[in-house]
Structures are given as structure tokens and as C-alpha cells.
Amino acid sequence: MNKEIVKASSLSVSFNNQTVLEHVDFSIGEGEVFALLGGNGAGKSTTLKTFLGTVKSSSGSASVLGMDVAEDIDQIRRKVAYLPESVTLYGHLTGVENIEYFLSLANVDRSSTEIEQALVRVALQQEAWHREMSHYSKGMRQKTAIALALLREAPVLFLDEPTSGLDPNAIDEFNQLIATLAAEGTTVFMVTHDVYGACQIAHRIGLLDQGRIVGMFERGEGERIDTEVVHTAFSNRGKS
Numbered sequence: 001m002n003k004e005i006v007k008a009s010s011l012s013v014s015f016n017n018q019t020v021l022e023h024v025d026f027s028i029g030e031g032e033v034f035a036l037l038g039g040n041g042a043g044k045s046t047t048l049k050t051f052l053g054t055v056k057s058s059s060g061s062a063s064v065l066g067m068d069v070a071e072d073i074d075q076i077r078r079k080v081a082y083l084p085e086s087v088t089l090y091g092h093l094t095g096v097e098n099i100e101y102f103l104s105l106a107n108v109d110r111s112s113t114e115i116e117q118a119l120v121r122v123a124l125q126q127e128a129w130h131r132e133m134s135h136y137s138k139g140m141r142q143k144t145a146i147a148l149a150l151l152r153e154a155p156v157l158f159l160d161e162p163t164s165g166l167d168p169n170a171i172d173e174f175n176q177l178i179a180t181l182a183a184e185g186t187t188v189f190m191v192t193h194d195v196y197g198a199c200q201i202a203h204r205i206g207l208l209d210q211g212r213i214v215g216m217f218e219r220g221e222g223e224r225i226d227t228e229v230v231h232t233a234f235s236n237r238g239k240s
């Protein structure tokens with residue numbers, strides 16, 4: 001693998017003496033799309049929250065760009081763009097106003113032209129740019145958040161169930177955008193319970209069950225990960 005950008009090393013998390021993540025190991029290379037796939041309660045959100053620094057590990061480590069979450073979380077947050085399952089931003093501000101506001105919070109200075117170029121890149125329709133975001137669809141809110149990530153030049157994207165609630169066209173468009181960003185070097189870490197969606201987009205999939213990685217699937221040259229194989233493993237988890 002090329003440079004390891006996101007890495008979990010024997011990562012364990014417990015809540016009230018109950019182990020929720022147990023020695024989780026994975027690493028994501030530069031420009032790779034990695035999906036952590038699992039059913040309800042498998043520990044996906046806990047893993048993501050550990051990387052976001054809102055949940056503390058009980059042992060092992062999580063690192064991003066070589067920085068340990070336990071030591072350098074502020075630095076890491078400057079480098080990561082996190083898209084929660086439902087991107088909200090501020091509904092009473094327009095897409096452009098939201099971008100300007102969040103860029104100013106991040107101390108990033110961008111011209112109107114640069115903002116427009118980013119919105120064109122993510123294919124947010126121009127008529128929406130100056131409309132309040134409360135009228136945006138989920139897909140449009142995601143595009144705005146990705147435009148913001150582009151303008152922040154975030155090298156790492158964290159995505160939580162990114163395609164749930166999107167229509168098939170919006171899913172295709174989203175997958176295409178993520179594939180382009182990854183080809184340009186952005187590293188993408190997503191968590192999902194959607195087998196099909198993960199196979200569409202990921203270079204590698206880690207299957208998480210009851211806090212443990214129980215399978216790892218990799219895309220062959222020019223091919224997608226086989227949905228059947230992953231679906232079978234997903235259905236059989238915990239049976240052996």
C-alpha cells in the first residue's frame with residue numbers, strides 16, 4: 001500500500017465495561033476509498049467517532065496523516081472533512097453563504113470565483129447557489145459540503161452512510177464525484193450498512209461484526225468488489 005493516511009491499530013473501545021470495538025486493525029492508503037461495513041450495532045459509528053475524537057479508545061490507537069487522535073485531534077480536524085448522514089449546515093443561509101461562513105471559521109480565504117468553481121465541480125445547479133439551504137435536497141446539501149471540503153483542500157473525507165436517502169441518479173453522481181476525488185488523491189473513509197453501495201464505490205471493504213473486523217474484500221484491477229461475495233459474508237457473519 002502507498003502512504004497510510006488513516007490507520008486503526010488494535011483499536012478497542014469500551015462503554016461501561018462493555019467492549020464495543022475489539023482490536024480493530026485497518027489502514028487506508030492515499031487516494032483509497034475504504035468502506036467499513038456492518039449491521040446495526042456493529043460499531044461503525046463508534047469507530048468513526050473515535051477518529052473524530054469524540055469517543056476515547058480504551059487501548060490501541062487511531063491516527064490520521066501520521067498524527068495520533070489522542071494527541072493531535074485539533075490538527076487532524078483541520079485536515080478532515082466529515083459528512084454526517086444528514087448534512088444540515090445552516091438552513092436559513094444560502095449554499096454560498098454557508099460556504100463563506102464555514103471557510104471563515106476555518107480561517108480559509110477564498111474568492112467568489114473559487115467558490116463558484118467548487119460549486120460547478122460538484123455539479124450543484126447554479127439556480128440553487130443563492131437559495132436558502134432549507135430548500136435543498138440531501139444530495140444538494142452533500143454537494144455543498146463536498147464543495148466546502150474542496151475549498152478547504154481537505155485531504156481526507158469521512159462519510160457516514162453517504163448514499164442513504166439519495167435517488168439512483170444522485171447516488172451515481174455522488175459515486176462519480178467520490179471516485180474523481182479519490183483518483184486525485186483524496187482519501188475516503190466511509191461507514192455504511194449498505195452492501196451494494198459499498199461495493200459500488202469502495203476499493204476495499206472491511207466487514208465489522210460485534211466490534212471485530214471479520215472480513216476484508218478488495219477490488220481487482222478495474223473491477224468492482226463482488227456484491228454476492230460480500231453479501232454472503234454479511235449474511236453469514238456470526239454463524240461460524
Ligand SMILES: Nc1ncnc2c1ncn2[C@@H]1O[C@H](COP(=O)(O)OP(=O)(O)OP(=O)(O)O)[C@@H](O)[C@H]1O
Pocket residue numbers: 015016020038039040041042043044045046047193
Ligand atoms: N455512548 C454509548 N454508551 C454505551 N453504549 C454505546 C454508546 N455508543 C454506542 N454504544 C453501543 O455500542 C455498540 C455499537 O454501536 P454503534 O453505534 O457504533 O454501532 P453502528 O454499527 O454504528 O450501528 P448503527 O448502524 O445502528 O448506527 C452498540 O451496542 C451500542 O449500543
